[in-house]
Amino acid sequence: MMTLGQVKTELKEYDGEPIKIMEVCGTHTSSIFKNGIRSLISPKIQLISGPGCPVCVTASAYIDKLIDYSLMENHCVLTFGDMMKVKGNKLCLTQASAVGGNVKILYSPLDAVKIALENSQTQYVFAAVGFETTTPIYAVLIEEMKKNKIKNLKLLTSLKTIIPAVSYICENEEKIDAFLAPGHVCVIIGYSDFNELAIKYHKPFVVAGFEGEHILAAIYEIVHQIKNKQSNVKNMYVNAVSEEGNIKALAMMDKYFEKADDYWRGIGIIKNSALRIRPEFAEFDAGSTFEEYKESPPKGCRCRDVILGRINPNECPLFSIKCTPLNAIGPCMVSTEGVCGIWFKNREA
Amino acid sequence: MKIDISYGSGGKQTSNLINDIFIKNFDNEVLNKLEDAAVLDMSGKIAFTTDSFVVTPMFFNGGNIGKLAVCGTVNDLSMMGAMPKYLTTGFIIEEGADSETIDKIAYAMKLAAAEANIKIVAGDTKVIEGNGNVYINTAGIGTIMKEGISIHNCQKGDAILLSGNLGEHHAAIMSKRMGIENNIMSDCAPLSLLVKDLIDNDIDVHCMRDVTRGGLATVLNEVAESSVCRVEIIEDSLPVSDEVKGFCNILGLDPLYMANEGKLIAVVPQSQAKKALEVMKNNKYGTNAQIIGSIVCGKGVNMITTLKGNRIVDILYGEGLPRIC
Amino acid sequence: MCVAVPGKIIEISGDKAKVDIMNNICEVNIKLVTVKIGDYVLIHAGCVIDVLKKDIAEEILLMFNELEEDANDDSWAGKN
Numbered sequence: 228m229m230t231l232g233q234v235k236t237e238l239k240e241y242d243g244e245p246i247k248i249m250e251v252c253g254t255h256t257s258s259i260f261k262n263g264i265r266s267l268i269s270p271k272i273q274l275i276s277g278p279g280c281p282v283c284v285t286a287s288a289y290i291d292k293l294i295d296y297s298l299m300e301n302h303c304v305l306t307f308g309d310m311m312k313v314k315g316n317k318l319c320l321t322q323a324s325a326v327g328g329n330v331k332i333l334y335s336p337l338d339a340v341k342i343a344l345e346n347s348q349t350q351y352v353f354a355a356v357g358f359e360t361t362t363p364i365y366a367v368l369i370e371e372m373k374k375n376k377i378k379n380l381k382l383l384t385s386l387k388t389i390i391p392a393v394s395y396i397c398e399n400e401e402k403i404d405a406f407l408a409p410g411h412v413c414v415i416i417g418y419s420d421f422n423e424l425a426i427k428y429h430k431p432f433v434v435a436g437f438e439g440e441h442i443l444a445a446i447y448e449i450v451h452q453i454k455n456k457q458s459n460v461k462n463m464y465v466n467a468v469s470e471e472g473n474i475k476a477l478a479m480m481d482k483y484f485e486k487a488d489d490y491w492r493g494i495g496i497i498k499n500s501a502l503r504i505r506p507e508f509a510e511f512d513a514g515s516t517f518e519e520y521k522e523s524p525p526k527g528c529r530c531r532d533v534i535l536g537r538i539n540p541n542e543c544p545l546f547s548i549k550c551t552p553l554n555a556i557g558p559c560m561v562s563t564e565g566v567c568g569i570w571f572k573n574r575e576a
Numbered sequence: 577m578k579i580d581i582s583y584g585s586g587g588k589q590t591s592n593l594i595n596d597i598f599i600k601n602f603d604n605e606v607l608n609k610l611e612d613a614a615v616l617d618m619s620g621k622i623a624f625t626t627d628s629f630v631v632t633p634m635f636f637n638g639g640n641i642g643k644l645a646v647c648g649t650v651n652d653l654s655m656m657g658a659m660p661k662y663l664t665t666g667f668i669i670e671e672g673a674d675s676e677t678i679d680k681i682a683y684a685m686k687l688a689a690a691e692a693n694i695k696i697v698a699g700d701t702k703v704i705e706g707n708g709n710v711y712i713n714t715a716g717i718g719t720i721m722k723e724g725i726s727i728h729n730c731q732k733g734d735a736i737l738l739s740g741n742l743g744e745h746h747a748a749i750m751s752k753r754m755g756i757e758n759n760i761m762s763d764c765a766p767l768s769l770l771v772k773d774l775i776d777n778d779i780d781v782h783c784m785r786d787v788t789r790g791g792l793a794t795v796l797n798e799v800a801e802s803s804v805c806r807v808e809i810i811e812d813s814l815p816v817s818d819e820v821k822g823f824c825n826i827l828g829l830d831p832l833y834m835a836n837e838g839k840l841i842a843v844v845p846q847s848q849a850k851k852a853l854e855v856m857k858n859n860k861y862g863t864n865a866q867i868i869g870s871i872v873c874g875k876g877v878n879m880i881t882t883l884k885g886n887r888i889v890d891i892l893y894g895e896g897l898p899r900i901c
Numbered sequence: 902m903c904v905a906v907p908g909k910i911i912e913i914s915g916d917k918a919k920v921d922i923m924n925n926i927c928e929v930n931i932k933l934v935t936v937k938i939g940d941y942v943l944i945h946a947g948c949v950i951d952v953l954k955k956d957i958a959e960e961i962l963l964m965f966n967e968l969e970e971d972a973n974d975d976s977w978a979g980k981n
Contacts, residue, residue, distance in 0.1 A: 229968040235883075254903050261830075263885020307946075334754050334827060335947020337930055360903035364948045367932050411903030414943065414951045439883040440961045447968055463967075466960040467943055467951050476933040476950065552893035572890040757926040822923025826944070828904035 231440060234447045241269035241450060247402055248272065248449055249536050251279035251393055252409035253565070254437055260569050262439030268446060275536040276566040278392050279409060281357050282309045283558045283565040284491040284534070285385045288517045290315030293383060296352045296513070297328035303346075304330045305339050306354035313561045316521065320354075336368045343372075343380040352513045355382040360411040362386050362502055363476035366483045369504075369511050381513035384504060387489060390420050391500035397428040400535055405449040407442070408434040410464045415480075417472030421460045429458040436464040483508055490520040492558045493530040530557035533566050540570035547571055577675040584669070584703030597675065598699055601682040602689070606662075606697040614697035616662060618719065623658035625649060626715040634681070634710060637748045638761030641712055642681035644837060646688035646696075647766045649716040651786040654771040655840065657725040658718030663689065664698040666713040670706025681710060692766035718768075722775045729782045730803035734871040735849035737842045739770065739856055740864040742792055743820045743834035751823065760819050765838030770859040774842060779852045783843040790892040791833040795841060796877045797891040807877045809869030809889070832879075833892045843871065905945040907953060910936050920944060 229237075250256060256276045259265065265274060278284050290313055297304040297320065304320065311321045311332065324330045329349075333339060336353055343351050355365050365382060372380055389412050396403065408421055413434045421432040431452040435445035445463050452459060462468050480502065489501030504512040524530065528550070529543040540546050540559065550556040552568055559567035583589045599608060606614045627648045634641045646663065653660040665685070669678065689696055694716070741763070748762040767786065774781055783803070785795045792814075796807045816831045824831055838861060844852045849867050856862030869879075877889040908920035908927070918931045920942065930948045943951040955963075 228966050229970055230965055233970070234965065234968065252903065261881070261887065262883050263879075263881040263887035264883075266886035267883060337947050338755075358903070360905070360945055360950065363933050363950070364930075364946050367930055367948060370932070409903070411905050411943075411945065411950070414905075438957070438961065439881070439885070441964070443883070444961075444964050444968060451969060463964055465964070466953050466955050466957065473933060473951060475935070479933065573888050751925075755928075758924055760925075819924045822906070822925045825904075825906040826922055826925060826927065 229447070231443070234443055235267055238268040238272065238443065238447060238450070241271055243271065243454065245271045245273065246404050246450060246453055247275060247536070248405050248407060248446060249275050249277045249396065249403045250407040251277040251389060252407070252412065253280035253282075253562070254411070255279065255407055255409065255435065255442065256566065256569050258437045258439065258442060260573055262442065264439065264442055267443065272446065272450065275403070275539070276569070277396055277536055278491060278494060278534045280562055280565045281385070281387055282313055282562045284387065284493060285313065285356055286490045286492050286517065286520045287315040287522050288520050289383070289385045290319070291317070292514065293320065293352070293354055294318050294323045294328065296383070297323045297330050301348060302329060302350045302352065304328070304352050304354060305333050305342065306330065307356070308332050309562060310354050310356060312555070313558070314555065316523070319561070336364055337371060339368065339380055340371045340375060340377065343377050344375060347379055349379060351380040353380065353382050355384040355386060358387055358389055358409070358412050359415045359480070362484060363415060363473070363479050366479035369483050369508060372511060382504065382511055382515070383513040384502070384515040386484065386502040387491070388486070388500050388502060390424070391497050392491065394424060395494070395497050396535060397424060397430065400537065403430070403536055404453060405431040405433070407445055408432045410434060410436045410441070410468060413462075413464065413468045413472065415473050415476050417470050418460055418462055418468060419470050425458050425460050431458050432460045434460075434462045434464050434468050436467065490517075492522065493534045525556045528557040530559045530567075533559050540567040543567070579669055579673045579675055579678070579703060580671050581703050581705070584701065590701060593675070593701060597679050597682050598701075601679070601686040602696040602699070604695045604697065606695060607699070614662065614664070616697065618661070618717065621720040621723065622717050623653050623656040623720060624715070624717050625652040626713065627652060628711065628713040630711045631749065632709065633749070633752055634677070636752050636762055639764040640681055640684050641710060642684035643688045643764050645712040645714045646685050646692065646694075647764050647837060648788070649714040650692045650694060650766045650768055651840070653716050653718040654768045655725075655784045655786055656720070657722040657771065657775060657781065657784070658720050659772065660692055660694045660716055660718040660768050663694055663696045663714050663716045665696055666700040667702070668711040669701065669703050670709045671703055672706065672708035673710055674708070678710065688766060692768050721772065722781065725781055725784060727783050727785065727799055727802040730799055730805055730843045730871045731782060731845070732805060732871055732873055733846050734782055734843045735846045735867055736807065736809065736869045736871065737844065737849065737852055737856060738787070738792065738815065738866055738868045739767070739840050739842070739862045741815045741817050741820065742787070742836065742839070743816060743824065743831040745837040746834035747820050747823045750827065754827065756823065756826065758819055758823060760823060763836055763838035765861050767838065767840055767861060770840070770856065770861050773855050773859050774852060777851065777855045779844055779848050779855065781842055781844055785841050787836045787839045787841060789835050791831070791835060792841070793832040793877065793889045794892050796889065799843065800875065800877050803871070806872045806874030807869060808872050809877070809879050811879050811881045813866050813868045815864045815866050832889060846870070903945055905943045905950065907941055907957065908944050910938050910940045910942060913938060918949070920949070
């Protein structure tokens with residue numbers, strides 16, 4: 228039994244073997260930054276970010292297609308705010324809007340229903356991006372579209388799943404000692420899927436919430452397990468996460484989506500890591516499968532190594548010199564909640 | 577009555593618009609002369625500024641674009657230790673706007689001007705093609721009450737005060753846009769009398785800034801850069817209402833980066849911090865004032881978090897858009 | 902990747918509900934959960950994705966109570 232004070236002391240004074248913990252959730256990255264977590268723990272405990280920002284790992288080809296839709300006559304792209312600044316091979320949605328593209332920011336995908344009904348002359352495309360936390364909501368959206376017989380709204384999907392990505396990292400990266408499992412993805416999928424990874428790769432997986440206290444407690448649990456040579460899955464977000472997840476949400480996802488291979492910007496193809504709209508619901512799909520993914524990583528860009536946790540952003544030669552939030556060269560900088568975006572905000576002045 | 581392009585032609589319709597709305601609401605002996613320029617009596621050092629207002633929606637909980645246009649310029653003058661005296665205003669009206677809407681906007685300007693004890697002494701109107709939006713520019717002059725107040729003037733050891741709750745204007749505007757129901761009101765207000773109170777009470781104010789676009793984080797970074805120092809603030813001292821916190825949580829926003837329209841920071845000698853706080857709290861626009869941090873050696877802005885961690889607070893990059901990630 | 906916020910169900914109407922998030926009232930979709938008025942829930946992008954079991958302060962306290970102490974050995978200080 229520990230108190231917050233004791234946990235903070237232990238983590239600050241830790242002087243054992245260096246430990247590298249990867250988190251795979253942009254909201255965890257953000258919470259770590261907002262609470263100043265790194266300043267509270269020993270420099271021997273290193274927190275690194277993995278491919279947990281769905282916006283940052285979305286293929287350029289997808290963005291290019293969204294831009295094209297926004298510039299088409301009688302078309303309008305509906306999107307979350309997160310996607311506005313992500314560049315494809317040329318432009319981002321903010322820039323497309325500046326040259327006459329039709330783009331609207333929504334808080335919820337379900338707001339698209341009312342907009343489509345009220346403007347039947349316009350063809351809407353929703354930029355359906357996210358991990359498993361958000362995918363069930365797109366399933367609800369499709370149900371609403373069916374119910375209201377909406378013909379002028381389609382989804383362009385870039386929906387990714389976290390387990391294949393974490394598995395890829397475990398398979399290809401040796402130096403990561405443990406993972407903070409994404410709390411809200413686990414609300415949907417549960418945490419039993421991490422058992423296989425924990426056993427196969429002998430690493431602890433701890434499901435963490437998003438308050439500063441949650442993250443400190445999860446880091447403590449990881450360090451404790453490593454010290455005791457354990458590699459267990461532990462749920463430390465008991466309030467919200469159950470082992471089996473949200474059964475209703477999983478059923479909705481399964482009804483409308485199927486697994487497919489997918490391209491992750493900065494990484495490449497990861498098998499079975501996408502959720503695509505099932506062929507029988509193709510009428511709701513705005514063309515989410517791509518023949519090829521033309522990515523030309525800019526010269527010197529080391530986003531791939533950053534996303535895989537091999538280097539920290541400040542070890543990339545372009546970081547904060549040529550690559551900044553206002554002039555983002557690689558995907559990790561494009562979103563201010565991407566790894567490099569967060570490191571940039573955190574850099575010493 | 578809808579305003580069409582002929583109202584901008586300079587003829588009878590323009591004249592009617594000016595008389596029926598602007599003269600009626602702004603009514604003062606200088607403006608009523610309808611000369612090409614206002615002739616004014618001023619002596620000593622003056623402060624002079626301008627700002628333009630394009631907010632949508634034009635009407636929001638706690639105010640409208642007119643109130644904003646007066647308070648914004650009044651506050652910019654006040655931040656330099658000036659007592660605002662006169663404003664000009666230019667209206668760019670998209671055709672299709674209702675004259676009743678313009679009247680409401682002008683009436684709000686009348687009320688704000690009266691509270692700030694300023695006169696609107698010159699104006700201009702143009703009508704352009706469009707969808708009924710209204711854009712306003714105001715320019716203002718005021719007489720300097722206390723010299724030397726400058727963003728370059730902060731000293732190591734100074735205390736930083738914030739006059740009240742963060743984020744209310746931004747939250748009020750976004751709530752309306754995103755269809756979230758709450759009682760958050762824009763804090764749009766003229767701060768000239770709050771500033772006068774500080775000066776009248778012999779507070780040796782080194783710097784003042786109103787917290788507008790880009791939020792507190794941006795203003796503090798400007799202070800750090802201009803005064804070549806580091807700004808350290810304490811998260812637990814920042815006044816944010818529960819309602820604004822909840823609103824921010826819904827949209828993934830951070831109160832540090834959200835705009836206000838009726839709040840200021842004042843940088844004062846540490847020895848006067850308590851007294852300055854008391855003066856602020858005694859003014860109706862400073863009841864929730866707090867000492868939020870201090871000026872120290874170094875660069876940039878950092879914040880001691882609730883968990884006693886340390887976080888760098890950077891300037892706002894791009895727009896503060898709602899997030900789901 | 903998931904900005905989600907806790908709130909309280911105050912009204913239900915079919916697949917929709919009104920939630921109170923620190924005095925902000927939003928309309929949300931409840932198709933992904935089974936809820937009743939008074940439940941505390943987790944909201945993401947306009948949808949309720951979860952029913953919460955406890956109040957967050959209580960949960961954090963219980964969470965620390967479950968952590969195991971290593972206070973009696975030196976291995977935190979790397980002397981192994």
